[in-house]
Amino acid sequence: MKAGDKANKRHETDERGRRKNAAKRARALLEKKADSMPVVAPVDGPRAERIVNADLVSPAPRGGIVEVLQQRYLLRLIVGRELAQLYAASLLGLLWSYIQPALRFTIYYFVFGVVINAHGDMPNFAIHLFCGIVFVHYFSETWSGGTRSIWSNRNLVLKMRVPREIFPIASMVVAFYHTGPQMLVLMAACLLVGWHVSWAGIVAGILGALILVSFAMAMALMFSALNVFFRDFQNIVQTVTQFLHFMVPMMYPFSLVRDLSADHPWLYQLYMANPLAEAVLLMQKFFWAGTLGPAQEKFSREFPPDLYSRGVIMLGVCLVLLYLAQRLFARLESKFPERL
Amino acid sequence: MTESIVVDHVSKDFTMQYHRTLKQVTVATVRGLPLKENFQAVNDVSFTVQQGESIGLMGLNGSGKSTLLKLINGVMRPDQGTVRTRGRIAGLIATGAGFHPQLSGRDNLFLNGAILGMSEAEIKNKFDEIVDFADIGKFLDTPVSHYSSGMYARLGFSIAIHVDADIFLADEVLAVGDRPFKKKCLAKMQEIRAQGTTIFYVSHATASVRAMCDRVLVLESGHLNFDGDVEEGIRYLQYDDDSETDEGLVDGELGADI
Secondary structure (H helix, E strand, O other): OHHHHHHHHHOOEOOOOOEOOHHHHHHHHHHHHOOOOOOOOOOOOOOOOOOOOOOEEOOOOOOHHHHHHHOHHHHHHHHHHHHHHHOOOOOOHHHHHHHHHHHHHHHHHHHHHHHOOOOOOOOOHHHHHHHHHHHHHHHHHHHHHHHHHHHHOHHHHHHOOOOOOHHHHHHHHHHHHHHHHHHHHHHHHHHHHOOOOOHHHHHHHHHHHHHHHHHHHHHHHHHHHHHHHOOHHHHHHHHHHHHHHHOOOOOOOHHHHHHHHHHOHHHHHHHHOOHHHHHHHHHHHHOOHHHOHHHHHHHHHHOOOOHHHHHHHHHHHHHHHHHHHHHHHHHHHOOHHHHO | OOEEEEEEEEEEEEEEEOOOOHHHHHHHHHHOOOOEEEEEEEEEEEEEEEOOOEEEEEEOOOOOHHHHHHHHHOOOOOOEEEEEEEOOEEEEOOOOOOOOOOOEHHHHHHHHHHHOOOOHHHHHHHHHHHHHHHOOHHHHHOEHHHOOHHHHHHHHHHHHHOOOOOEEEEOHHHHHOOHHHHHHHHHHHHHHHHOOOEEEEEOOOHHHHHHHOOEEEEEEOOEEEEEEOHHHHHHHHOOOOOHHHHHHHHHHHHHHOO
16 A cells, blocks of 8 residues: 555655646756757748548557458568577577477487377378377477567567567568478478378368467467466466477377266267377378378278368368467557557 | 548547556556556647648657647547548658667668559669768668668658658758758758648757648647747747737637638
């Protein structure tokens, strides 16, 4: 209470909002500053009338993601800036984003493929594993980068008018920069062992990509806004991304999870409720199953029986989630300036 | 004449958070201390500015000038009321532009220009002009974190003034520059004023305001208490304390408050 009283006393004002000592302060200030700026006479001649071909609109429109996509030049600059900042004063630069997944791949392959031999007689286990690593990496980088994005760009957020969604979206593009080449490596590996691309595979690939992008975007938007209020969120995200690799079928075959459904149906449903697991399965359908050729039938147990219908439903869920995330972001956004 | 800025019954509240961590919040709750306090930075302010008008915004420190500019520029949204503007807005608010410390002056120039709504071609066209005006010479490719505060302000101002905006906002940013540069900036502002740009100029320097502005707004603790002629505004601000003049001014204020 004491602190409040003190503050009130200091800000005591009359009915016009004039503080008690205002007159004294004003005179002092004016005396001190009267000469602080030079006087420059107006330009001679008549003043031109400027015709502005625009409507009277709010200076802070609620354009959301759509507005960001209209300002592609700005997005490009911000992405370029993020990349430059990530590799400032680093000798290996962009190479770091390949070393990490490569190491992870090697270790998982050794432990799960060679030591534990989790995959049994599954062929092309390396592709099965790498497929998961690439897309999980894409998701976790978008999510964790997006979560930090508003906070780390507070200089801009506080002083310039930009659609603030641009920062999480830029994190997503940055993540794509890192994982894009890995996807090429994945494709090259598939072609090397013989890749049969089928229509069913392409549909799975597109569906998986859409789920991945919309889910990652929704999470990045939501957590970037929450992180402004409590920095705990970036630690939460960091912790959860550690577990993501184990929550999708990549180092172990999906058939093990499927066997689980008999005894623990709810556990199976919980596992499948993860959009990331669904996306990785769809991607494996496209990449890994494509490399099996005619033997594909033999490994139909490596996918859920309702892979496609689940995929469509999951995409719907993710789009709703994205919409809700945008709504939440727009609500929290107006409080950003005072919390940063 | 077209309306350039319409501010309609605008208020902006801030929540001051006293405690950050869970521990502090718990301790404060147990002791019965206030957890947060609301503070109204701008209180029911309404005014209209025509295109080409040059407005001097005056008031003591903490009277809500910067907040009002931020509302006009779109960095903040009002809690009540509406702000509407016409055309492109540029300017500098609260000492220094939004620069990124690790990026070079050149990169920041492009980024800042793009945020202010310039296209790539536009920035490239004006690049030399901006660099010349900012006069940062060989430091263009140095990260801005190594800039002196004067250089920082010079670059920021130079970008903003070259945007070809319809509305230009100048907060007390120029205070850090040296005198010749201030003079150069004000001359440039007079130039764009002559071209019909709407100008918002925040300053305590009465003589400078007199030369630059057609109209003065005075904010006091978030209330817009004076809106009108420059001379009267400056006199109003000086609080000629004897009640006679005070009465006269209240009438003047009412008359001007449309």
